[in-house]
Amino acid sequence: MASGASIASAPSLLLFILAFLSCSRGIALVNAITVYYAPGQNPTSTSADVASYTGAAAYNPTTLDPPALPNPMPQLSLNFNLQSNAAGMSIPQSGAFLGFSVEMSVSNQILGKNSTILQVPFLNLLATIQQRSGSVRVRVGGNSQDTASQVASLDDGKVLEKDLSGVTNPTQTPPLVFTPDLLYMMRNISDFVNVRWFIGIPFNDSSNFRLEIAQSAQVILGDYLIGVQAGNEPDLYAAHLHRPTNYSQFDYVGEVASLINDMSQTPDLSVAKNLLLIPSVSGTWTPEQVWDTGIVDALSSNIAWLSVEHYPTDNCFAEFGIGSPVNVTELWPTYLMHTSAQSLVQPYLNSTNFAQQKGKPFIMFETNTASCGGFAGVSDVFGAALWGLDYGLLMAASNFSGAMFHVGGESVYYNPFIPPPTNQSTFRQWTVGPVYYSALVIAEALGPSNVSQVLEVGTESQSAYTPNYVIYENGQPVRMVLINFLSDSSGNSNYTANIQIGGGQTGQSASIPSQVKVKYLTASSVSQKGGYTWAGQVCALKSLKILVMASHVLFLPSIQTFGSNFESDGRLEGTEIIETISCDQTAQICSVSVPAPGAALVFLTDKSTETAGAASTTFATTVETRTINTATVDPSVLATSNGRNGSLPMGSSSKGSANGQVVGVREYMSGFMVVLGVGVASAIGLLMRVV
Incomplete structure (x- = not known):
């Protein structure tokens, strides 16, 4: 070079x-x-x-x-x-096998501002999956759900707000308050794209479960609500200072039983109380330690999903000073071998068999390349797309019934997709990460038939x-x-x-x-x-x-x-x-x-799955939150532009000017578009020389 x-x-x-x-x-x-x-x-x-x-x-x-x-x-x-x-084919799988887990604290960035202003790129990304699979699964929850409280309204029409002064845990997750409009926003998304939703019950105070989110979700989401999480990573509650140090899986089972009792006595929860998803352990407890309590048999009519959450490793030392430092250079090659997927799936093979015996679907409810944000240069590169593809397909082949790639916001490296920072949203678009490509390929590979094995x-x-x-x-x-x-x-x-x-x-x-x-x-x-x-x-x-x-x-x-x-x-x-x-x-x-x-x-046959799930659909913005000074030229292009030597017609983009036309970036670039063919060099002309 x-x-x-x-x-x-x-x-x-x-x-x-x-x-x-x-x-x-x-x-x-x-x-x-x-x-x-x-x-x-x-x-x-x-x-x-x-x-x-x-x-x-x-x-x-x-x-x-x-x-x-x-x-x-x-x-x-x-x-x-x-x-x-x-021999050895999996159970029948849904094309919606790989879904997305959105951290509740960033849901107003990913899903939309409120129920009337939805994120159009998010709709397009989900529609691209639905086109191939027929539906999409999305979970709104995570660590931030356990401290969330529903309120009637918030200032300026916000759907949620973080209490940054109330952080009390090592992962620095802020408590949340949210309004029912968050759920209306989710329902409105489902009216455009066939999204099926998981939510979670706040679990930080098991003596007084806040059931409002489940009440509202049952009414607002209706049949689009498919699961209600009862506890997010309860095996980490003691380590995160949310429970006594001797908190055990038996204590967790008792809390789930108390939750069901409270839900049974609460109006508008007749459906939600039978959609529970448990135990969502992260690896500190094995799922077998929970199964051995007898919880599945004892509470079977209320349990709709069996779940775990697991990441291959973590970057918690760099982010929060927890655990041990990781040599990323040595770790990087391990993501580029099938042994990574095998090591992640093998500990759960007994649980996938157990789930089939009990007639329950078993789901990897939250995963990605590494917890505590992932790693730069590992979680956000093409290798992660191949890793996610291999991991997802091996889970499907091993009788998981689904998996969810986590979306954590700007502070993490592993996002399947992320909007630009709000102060750049008028001139920048979204970033689509590698594991979204994993989900896209798997959706097209499995298709919408629901009989794929x-x-x-x-x-x-x-x-x-x-x-x-x-x-x-x-x-x-x-x-x-x-x-x-x-x-x-x-x-x-x-x-x-x-x-x-x-x-x-x-x-x-x-x-x-x-x-x-x-x-x-x-x-x-x-x-x-x-x-x-x-x-x-x-x-x-x-x-x-x-x-x-x-x-x-x-x-x-x-x-x-x-x-x-x-x-x-x-x-x-x-x-x-x-x-x-x-x-x-x-x-x-x-x-x-x-x-x-x-x-x-x-x-292997002439049957395509690209549009088998739904017609190809894209969405355009119909609401503008900013109506003046909206020219969108990439600043890096503008900073070094020579103005085409003054050959462009002079105009103004100011409101009320005599000539208010705006030359869009696509129109401006049209003079440089070329058609590739035999005469590549002559077509490109002064712009480049091919030798």
């Missing part, structure tokens, strides 16, 4: 380069990129300024190098013979870097998800899955399809932040040199993505590209290449 040039400092430029050409199969990334800046345009800073970053954790630019490739390398050609009615498949030569799953419907293999954790932009670490479809356990032969359709989830490396592509494959050149004449951002809609930080309105942007791969019908094999890094969703 030329001296002074930094792709890391120009993610939009990298997106542009990756958007160049589509290829018919797999993905090949640019082997060498050289960026030449015109005089006066050389950047004054590069990614070295990461060390001095002091902004919100959600947008931290810290990156870690991709782990080195293993030595020896794993087998990169794997053979799969898929059987009908295969998941089976992890492997071969004797399969490694921890290449996990694979088959999705069955009515006993027949219909889709596969293939994952490659290796990070190698040369293409030399892509692996090939050779897929045969057998005739079932009877050994009868079956005809291989003439072709399969494939959607790819890709990025340049496991360390890439944002700009991941879903069903938007790109080819590249062996060598690419670019002459940047100005700092204007080019966006060519050749890749389907939610963009990088502050770039999404909740809709996939760009052109969807679905690969068609011809099968060898003589050898009865379909060979699918999986990029390093990346994942492939393989459709």
Whole structure:
């Protein structure tokens, strides 16, 4: 790379380069990129300024190098013979398997301002999942729910307010007050998108349960209310100074019984008291320690869900001085192997069997890459998307009935999605994180049929870097998800899955399809932040040199993505590209290449799930909270713009001016849009030179 040039400092430029050409199969990334800046345009800073970053954790630019490739390398050609009615298939799964857990204290940032002003990007993000799955599960709760109190109203029409002076626990979670309008906001969201909700009973005072939230939710949410949590991580209550040091699982069971008694004597709780979700332990107690109390049998008619909450590790020492420090550089590679998902799921296999015996669904109610906010460079990069995909599918294959990725706000690294800071909301958009892509792919892999069954498949030569799953419907293999954790932009670490479809356990032969359709989830490396592509494959050149004449951002809609930080309105942007791969019908094999890094969703039949759950729907704003001075030009573009040498018509955006027209950024950029084709160099003209 030329001296002074930094792709890391120009993610939009990298997106542009990756958007160049589509290829018919797999993905090949640019082997060498050289960026030449015109005089006066050389950047004054590069990614070295990461060390001095002091902004919100959600947008931290810290990156870690991709782990080195293993030595020896794993087998990169794997053979799969898929059987009908295969042994070991999971219980039937919902396409809404992966949902989202929104910390109650940030729900007014994520869901909307109040019941009349909803966050449109949030609606779009949920609609994108619903389109594939038919519904979406969202929980509003977390640590902040246990100290929440419902009040009739708050100043300025707010739906909740934090008591920052009342923090009394090590995780610095502030007590909340909220109004019923929070629940009306949730119901109004469900009127647009088929969202099913979990709430929680405040559990900080078990001698006087505050049941107002359940009363209001039963009336307002109606059938959209599917679960009521009774205690959030009760095994941590003593450590967080919320209970005596000798608080045990038997004490918890007694409190749940008291809660049910109180709910039975309270009007408008006839439904909610039978939707309880317990015990939501985090790992200090094992779930078996709770099952062994006999709670499920004793209170079965009131229990709708069995639940746990668990994160692979924590960053609590760095955030709150709790526990021990973590060496993130050593930890990072562990997220990029199937052994991570296996270690997370294995402790709960007994509980998934127990849940089936009791006729209850078992859900991972809150999880993500690490508690206490996650890690910069681990939780917010492409590797986390692959980790979440593998973890989610292994939970589905292991008879969990769902899982929820947590949304914690600006102070955490792991958000599936997050709005911009409120003081930047007029000129910045949302940031979509890596684990949202995990949920999107799983929703499309499972589909809305509610009869999908998941089976992890492997071969004797399969490694921890290449996990694979088959999705069955009515006993027949219909889709596969293939994952490659290796990070190698040369293409030399892509692996090939050779897929045969057998005739079932009877050994009868079956005809291989003439072709399969494939959607790819890709990025340049496991360390890439944002700009991941879903069903938007790109080819590249062996060598690419670019002459940047100005700092204007080019966006060519050749890749389907939610963009990088502050770039999404909740809709996939760009052109969807679905690969068609011809099968060898003589050898009865379909060979699918999986990029390093990346994942492939393989459709073994002509049945698509992209719009099987609901029609494609997007939402536009119909209410404006600011009606003047609303021009939205990216400040970084404006700061270095040369004004197009004065060639633009002079105008004013001031209210009441003679010429009040505003030139929008898309219109301004239209002069730079190019159509890729044979004449790439001539089409781009003065802007860049391709060599």
